[in-house]
Amino acid sequence: MAFAGVPLNLTDQLFPETVVPVLVPLPSDRPYSYTVPDGMAVRPGAIVQVPLGPRQVAGVVWDGPTDLVDAKKLRPITHVFDCPPLDETMRRFIDWVADYTLSPPGLVVRMALRAPAAFDPQAWIEGIEATGEEPDRVTSARARVIATAEDAPAWSKSGLAHAAGVSTSVVDGLLKQGVFRTVRFPPPPAVAEPDTSYGRATLSEDQARAAGDLVAAVGKGGFQPLLLEGATGSGKTEVYFEAVAAALDAGKQVLILLPEIALTQSFLDRFHARFGAPPAEWHSDVPPKKREAIWRQVAEGRVRIVAGARSSLFLPFKELGLVIVDEEHDPAYKQEDRTFYHARDMAVVRASLGGFPVILASATPSIESRVNAVTGRYSHVRLKARHGDAALPELSLVDMRRHPPQRGRFVSPVLQTEIKKTLAKGEQALLFLNRRGYAPLTLCRVCGHRFQCHNCSTWLVDHRLRGILQCHHCGFSTPRPEACPECGTLDHLVACGPGVERIAEEIVEDFPEARTIVLSSDIAGGPRRLRRELEAVADGEADIVIGTQLVAKGHHFPKMTLVGAIDADLGLANGDPRAAERTFQLLHQVTGRAGRTGLASRGLIQTFQPQHPVMQALVASDPESFYDSEIDERRRSALPPFGRLAAIIVSADTRKDAESHAREIRNAAPETPEIEMLGPAEAPLAVVRGRHRFRLLVEASRRAPIQAYLRETLAKAPRPRGSVQLQIDMDPQSFL
Numbered sequence: 001m002a003f004a005g006v007p008l009n010l011t012d013q014l015f016p017e018t019v020v021p022v023l024v025p026l027p028s029d030r031p032y033s034y035t036v037p038d039g040m041a042v043r044p045g046a047i048v049q050v051p052l053g054p055r056q057v058a059g060v061v062w063d064g065p066t067d068l069v070d071a072k073k074l075r076p077i078t079h080v081f082d083c084p085p086l087d088e089t090m091r092r093f094i095d096w097v098a099d100y101t102l103s104p105p106g107l108v109v110r111m112a113l114r115a116p117a118a119f120d121p122q123a124w125i126e127g128i129e130a131t132g133e134e135p136d137r138v139t140s141a142r143a144r145v146i147a148t149a150e151d152a153p154a155w156s157k158s159g160l161a162h163a164a165g166v167s168t169s170v171v172d173g174l175l176k177q178g179v180f181r182t183v184r185f186p187p188p189p190a191v192a193e194p195d196t197s198y199g200r201a202t203l204s205e206d207q208a209r210a211a212g213d214l215v216a217a218v219g220k221g222g223f224q225p226l227l228l229e230g231a232t233g234s235g236k237t238e239v240y241f242e243a244v245a246a247a248l249d250a251g252k253q254v255l256i257l258l259p260e261i262a263l264t265q266s267f268l269d270r271f272h273a274r275f276g277a278p279p280a281e282w283h284s285d286v287p288p289k290k291r292e293a294i295w296r297q298v299a300e301g302r303v304r305i306v307a308g309a310r311s312s313l314f315l316p317f318k319e320l321g322l323v324i325v326d327e328e329h330d331p332a333y334k335q336e337d338r339t340f341y342h343a344r345d346m347a348v349v350r351a352s353l354g355g356f357p358v359i360l361a362s363a364t365p366s367i368e369s370r371v372n373a374v375t376g377r378y379s380h381v382r383l384k385a386r387h388g389d390a391a392l393p394e395l396s397l398v399d400m401r402r403h404p405p406q407r408g409r410f411v412s413p414v415l416q417t418e419i420k421k422t423l424a425k426g427e428q429a430l431l432f433l434n435r436r437g438y439a440p441l442t443l444c445r446v447c448g449h450r451f452q453c454h455n456c457s458t459w460l461v462d463h464r465l466r467g468i469l470q471c472h473h474c475g476f477s478t479p480r481p482e483a484c485p486e487c488g489t490l491d492h493l494v495a496c497g498p499g500v501e502r503i504a505e506e507i508v509e510d511f512p513e514a515r516t517i518v519l520s521s522d523i524a525g526g527p528r529r530l531r532r533e534l535e536a537v538a539d540g541e542a543d544i545v546i547g548t549q550l551v552a553k554g555h556h557f558p559k560m561t562l563v564g565a566i567d568a569d570l571g572l573a574n575g576d577p578r579a580a581e582r583t584f585q586l587l588h589q590v591t592g593r594a595g596r597t598g599l600a601s602r603g604l605i606q607t608f609q610p611q612h613p614v615m616q617a618l619v620a621s622d623p624e625s626f627y628d629s630e631i632d633e634r635r636r637s638a639l640p641p642f643g644r645l646a647a648i649i650v651s652a653d654t655r656k657d658a659e660s661h662a663r664e665i666r667n668a669a670p671e672t673p674e675i676e677m678l679g680p681a682e683a684p685l686a687v688v689r690g691r692h693r694f695r696l697l698v699e700a701s702r703r704a705p706i707q708a709y710l711r712e713t714l715a716k717a718p719r720p721r722g723s724v725q726l727q728i729d730m731d732p733q734s735f736l
């Protein structure tokens with residue numbers, strides 16, 4: 001076996017062994033050096049245990065030169081796990097992500113090592129099987145055991161005894177006589193093998209053409225990004241399933257990335273219906289034992305298909321041959337925690353390094369992907385219309401200046417009338433408002449006191465169902481008081497603005513007979529309950545659904561024929577470069593929940609800005625004009641994808657420390673053509689969790705070396721001291 005390391009050129013010949021770099025899952029910016037003890041064989045990618053200070057940690061043998069450490073300080077690798085190594089592609093992927101996002105590679109490799117117990121092989125299972133020998137004496141109990149044993153090739157002892165209705169001593173007796181023998185089996189598969197010919201749908205002509213394009217890309221092999229664009233309900237899922245089948249048939253593994261919340265039972269059910277077995281799931285709710293089995297079997301190539309959230313990009317696939325990014329425009333693909341990365345973009349990188357196709361699917365692609373498709377960098381595969389007789393809902397705007405709701409209410413009379421009609425037909429209505437809780441702000445009518453978070457520069461949100469005021473940034477909560485803490489007046493606190501709970505209150509008052517349900521991510525009972533509720537809605541067990549953005553994604557509600565957007569302007573006002581795009585995508589997706597089964601359907605969009613290009617494009621059912629004007633706008637302002645952005649957030653316990661460190665970084669920034677650093681300015685969320693935040697924004701032309709610029713700047717700037725911390729956000733998605 002080849003060694004990764006280089007022999008050390010030692011003056012002090014105490015350690016004449018080979019030295020290798022090992023990347024440990026810590027915020028270190030390079031691998032550490034370890035010696036390989038005599039008799040131990042390691043190669044790049046091997047998962048090993050190494051001493052680190054007083055601890056033992058798991059790490060990965062890396063490649064490249066080792067750093068020149070004093071030989072006396074070198075310590076040996078403790079253990080090599082009996083586990084497939086991270087392959088060359090995976091290691092280059094980890095390096096690439098670290099390099100691009102300016103994250104310590106140790107933190108990136110940590111994402112690939114998220115199932116430590118899987119590094120040792122799973123225990124084999126002990127069982128028994130028949131040998132074909134006859135027993136010396138056949139009692140009726142023994143006869144039952146022997147007959148039952150024929151139903152399966154192997155059994156556990158107690159399982160066989162139970163199935164035959166005898167005590168285990170009968171089986172023991174047969175074992176002793178050699179009628180059965182003990183055998184060991186590999187651990188059971190984490191998921192059943194998919195059957196690619198199981199539930200193949202009959203595709204329409206349009207769908208078959210699109211599927212043909214995708215399957216051809218899989219057949220051809222090699223890196224190829226494809227944008228699969230088609231209206232909600234046009235059958236994108238059915239179409240990309242054909243590409244999945246083709247890749248599986250070619251012996252490859254497949255990864256389907258989904259925004260976390262779209263990993264609903266309904267997706268899994270559809271997958272099951274198509275492939276006769278569910279995919280392996282990978283997201284934060286998968287229990288540890290299951291995770292370990294999946295991680296291990298993905299590495300061994302036994303699990304062939306994974307449907308997962310963004311973190312599944314870091315699974316150690318043995319033979320990945322296709323990645324699908326469903327709802328590729330979804331902001332949930334951006335991770336903004338420790339390592340900031342965009343899973344859609346990194347999926348394309350992984351496909352490029354691995355040399356296989358990647359399919360991005362959406363009804364409302366991101367501007368970035370749309371530009372890539374238009375310029376020919378990505379193949380553009382389009383579906384023309386909804387499948388079958390399902391038609392897109394007829395959309396209209398409700399001008400809230402001309403049709404205001406009654407005082408203190410939020411549903412306009414126009415929308416109310418439509419809800420009434422929908423209920424009369426026995427169909428379902430969805431009211432969409434992207435705000436959790438009852439009201440975003442509570443104030444005292446007497447003294448004007450506003451309830452603010454103690455840790456953040458935000459208002460506390462009234463969560464009336466739970467009886468608390470809560471901060472949506474740090475989680476701080478306090479019971480809803482009856483008196484104003486400032487002036488002491490009782491019963492004069494007022495809720496300002498609506499959240500979903502408040503809309504529900506209004507609806508229950510107006511439609512007391514209807515079954516009304518609120519769906520938001522803070523629903524009591526967590527994700528499992530949420531999944532059940534979504535299924536209940538799909539099964540027609542609710543009449544009116546009031547929900548946040550999580551109802552916008554991917555769900556299939558057969559009886560939903562009316563969608564009302566309560567405050568369509570909500571996302572437009574925040575000065576974010578992606579505000580228009582996001583609002584368009586969200587409203588298009590949420591109204592797309594209606595009319596998926598051929599029933600006539602409507603979408604009503606309540607807005608104070610009916611002339612806004614987003615609103616106009618929506619009602620005209622003209623995404624093309626929206627994309628054209630938005631792309632022009634981005635080009636004019638050199639915003640992504642025509643220019644590049646990076647943000648540096650400097651945070652500290654005091655405002656002064658944060659600001660002065662941000663200034664030092666600014667002063668260290670070199671003069672470089674085509675790159676400019678703006679700020680520092682107080683971040684829009686100036687205080688979060690008690691930490692004051694300042695932001696520097698880097699604007700660069702498309703081809704300017706923005707990473708090198710940031711590295712140079714940070715190397716020249718003083719190291720963060722005391723409570724000061726830096727976060728680097730390449731391609732920031734929002735300006736918070």
Ligand code: ADP
Pocket residue numbers: 201202203204207230231232233234235236237238239387556
């Ligand atoms: P999208 O992913 O584009 O929103 P889906 O793949 O979810 O669309 O399809 C929408 C609905 O239409 C689903 O219920 C799906 O089962 C159904 N459907 C789409 N294409 C077909 C087909 N060829 N045969 C039968 N049903 C289909």
Ligand code: ZN
Pocket residue numbers: 453454455456458471472473474475476689
């Ligand atoms: Zn807070």
